[in-house]
Amino acid sequence: MIYDLIVVGNGIAAQTFLFELFTKLDVKKRQNFSVAQIYSEEIAASCSLRTTATVSLSGIEKGVSDLGNELRESFFLFEDFQKNHNPIGVEKISQIVGFSSPKDRAKMIRRYKELKKVNHLILKEEMEGTELNSYLVKPHLYHRWFNEQLSPYGIVPKKNFLKKITKNNGGIIECELLSREIIKTKKIVLCTGAYAKLFSEFCGETEFLKNTYTVAGSFLERSINLFRPSFYLTIDDHNLIYRSNEQQLILGSASMNDGIIMADHIILAEILAKFTQQCNFSIGDLSDFKIVTGLRHKGAKRRPIARALDLEKNIFMINGLYKNGYTFSHLCAKKVLSEINL
Numbered sequence: 001m002i003y004d005l006i007v008v009g010n011g012i013a014a015q016t017f018l019f020e021l022f023t024k025l026d027v028k029k030r031q032n033f034s035v036a037q038i039y040s041e042e043i044a045a046s047c048s049l050r051t052t053a054t055v056s057l058s059g060i061e062k063g064v065s066d067l068g069n070e071l072r073e074s075f076f077l078f079e080d081f082q083k084n085h086n087p088i089g090v091e092k093i094s095q096i097v098g099f100s101s102p103k104d105r106a107k108m109i110r111r112y113k114e115l116k117k118v119n120h121l122i123l124k125e126e127m128e129g130t131e132l133n134s135y136l137v138k139p140h141l142y143h144r145w146f147n148e149q150l151s152p153y154g155i156v157p158k159k160n161f162l163k164k165i166t167k168n169n170g171g172i173i174e175c176e177l178l179s180r181e182i183i184k185t186k187k188i189v190l191c192t193g194a195y196a197k198l199f200s201e202f203c204g205e206t207e208f209l210k211n212t213y214t215v216a217g218s219f220l221e222r223s224i225n226l227f228r229p230s231f232y233l234t235i236d237d238h239n240l241i242y243r244s245n246e247q248q249l250i251l252g253s254a255s256m257n258d259g260i261i262m263a264d265h266i267i268l269a270e271i272l273a274k275f276t277q278q279c280n281f282s283i284g285d286l287s288d289f290k291i292v293t294g295l296r297h298k299g300a301k302r303r304p305i306a307r308a309l310d311l312e313k314n315i316f317m318i319n320g321l322y323k324n325g326y327t328f329s330h331l332c333a334k335k336v337l338s339e340i341n342l
Contacts, residue, residue, distance in 0.1 A: 002172060002184045003034045004342065008162055008199070009191035010039035011046030013318045015146040016329035017189060020337060022153050030153065033342070036183055038175060040161040044195050048325060050294030052219050052239055052252050053137035054232065055326050056095055059111040059130070067303050074327035081330055082135075085149075089141030091243075095232040096120050098129035100274060104236045122231055124280045136230060136243060137326055158183060162199065165315075173314060187340060189316045194295035196305075196319040206309065211300040212320060218263035219252025220272065220289035226281065233275070240275045240283075249283070251275060263291045298322045306332035308339060316340060 005021075007014050014037065022030055039046075057075045060068045082090055096118050099105045105128070108115060112130045119126045160177040165188070167173050175183045192199045194214045200206040219239075230244040241250040254267035269286055276283050299305050299320025309315045316339070318332040 001034070002186060003036045003156075004186055005033070006036045006038060006173070006175060006183065006185040006188045007191060008038045008175075008188065009046060009193060010037060010041070011048035011191060011193055012143075012325045012329045013193070013321060013332060014039070014189075014191035015048075015143070015150070017191060017318060017333040017336065018150055018153075018155065019146060020330075020333040021342075022150070024337060025342070029342075033153075034156075035153070036156040036158055036185065038158045038160065038162050038177065038183070040159060040178075043161045043178075044192070044198075045295070046193055047217075047294035047296050049139045049143060050292050051139060051217070051325065052241060052250055053139045053142075053326060054095075054134060054239060054241065055137060056132055056134035058097075058132065059113075067301060070303060070331060071324065071327070074324060074331040077330035077334065078135075078327045087142060087145045089138040089143075089145060091136045091138075091230055093134055093136050093230055093232050095132040095134035095234060096123075096127075096129060097132060097234045098127045098278075100236055100278075120231065120233065121228065122233065122279050122281060124278060127278070134232060136232060136241060138243060138246060142326075165199070167310075167314070171312065171314065187314045187316070187342070189318060189336060189340075190309075191318045193319065193321075194297050196297050196317065200309075200317075208300065208305070208307075212305075213257060213298045215296050215298050215322070216256040216261055216263075216293050217253045217296055217323070218256070218268065218291055218293040219250055219254075220268055220286070221248060221250050221292050222284060222289045223247055224249050224284070233278075235274055235278060238271045238274065240279070251283075251289070261293050261295065263293055265291075296322050296325075304328040304332050306335035313339060313341065 060071050099108050115128050117126050118129045160179050163178050164176040173185050173188050200209050225247045231242050233240040254264040297319050305320040306318050316336050321328040
C-alpha cells in the first residue's frame with residue numbers, strides 16, 4: 001500500500017496539522033484519503049506533554065519584527081481555534097505580570113509602555129506591573145481531545161521509531177522503521193520537534209537547520225489542593241501557575257542548551273525562592289516538587305519552521321516551535337497546507 005500522506009510525530013505540531021488537514025478536505029476526498037502516523041514516545045518523546053503550556057500575547061506589537069508578527073498571528077489563530085472548536089483542556093485566565101528589579105522593570109516598560117498597580121489574592125502586597133488576558137492549557141486533556149477528534153478519519157498509527165527515509169526513482173517516499181517494516185507514501189510531514197536535525201540527514205535542503213538548537217526546559221510541579229481558582233503569575237519571565245481542576249502547582253522554567261535532559265537546580269531553587277517571597281501561601285520546599293523536563297527545538301532567531309525540504313514539495317517539515325508550540329502549531333499548519341498539493 002502507498003499512503004497519500006505520512007506524518008511523523010504525535011505532539012502538538014502533528015496533531016494540529018492533522019486536524020486542520022481533515023477539516024479542510026472535502027467529505028468525498030476525506031473518505032478516500034489514507035494517512036499513517038509514525039511516532040515513538042519511548043525513543044523520541046514529544047515535548048507537548050512536558051510543558052507548562054501557557055498562551056499569552058505578552059504585549060507583542062505588530063510591525064516591530066518578523067518574529068513578533070508571527071507570534072501575534074499565531075496567538076489570534078489559537079484564539080479563533082478556541083472559539084470555533086471549544087476544545088477541552090483550555091482555560092482563559094487573567095495573567096498578572098510583575099518584576100523584582102529595576103532592570104526587569106525597564107524591560108517591562110519597553111514591552112508594555114505603561115505599568116499599573118496590580119493585586120491578586122495570592123500576593124502578599126500590591127505590585128507594579130500589568131494584567132493580560134491569557135490561557136492555561138492542560139496538555140493531557142488537550143492531547144486527548146485531538147485524538148478523539150482525529151479518530152474517525154482512520155489514521156493508521158505506527159508506534160515505532162523512524163530509522164530512515166528514502167525517495168525511490170518513482171518519487172515514492174519509503175520509510176524504514178526500527179522494526180524493519182517499510183511504509184510507502186506520496187508525501188510526508190516531519191513534525192519531529194527536538195529531533196529535527198536527526199531526521200534532516202534523509203532530506204535534501206537542510207542548510208536552514210544549522211543555526212537551530214535543541215533546548216531542554218525544566219519546571220517544578222506538585223499536586224496540592226490550594227482551595228482556590230486557577231491563577232497565572234509571571235515575575236521576571238518566570239511563571240507560577242495553578243491549575244485548579246487538576247490541583248497542580250507549577251513553577252518554571254529553567255533552560256539547558258544542547259539537548260541535555262538535566263535540570264538547572266540552582267535556577268529552579270531561585271525561582272521557587274522568588275515566588276515564596278511574593279506569595280501569601282506556603283508554596284513548599286524544592287523537595288516537595290518533581291522536576292519535569294521537555295526537549296524543544298529552537299529555530300534560528302526563534303522563528304518557526306514550516307516548509308518543503310525538496311523541490312518537488314513532497315517532504316515537509318514543521319519545527320522550531322520552541323516555547324510557543326500551542327500557538328505556532330496553528331500558523332505552521334496553515335503555511336504547510338497552503339503549499340502541499342494533496
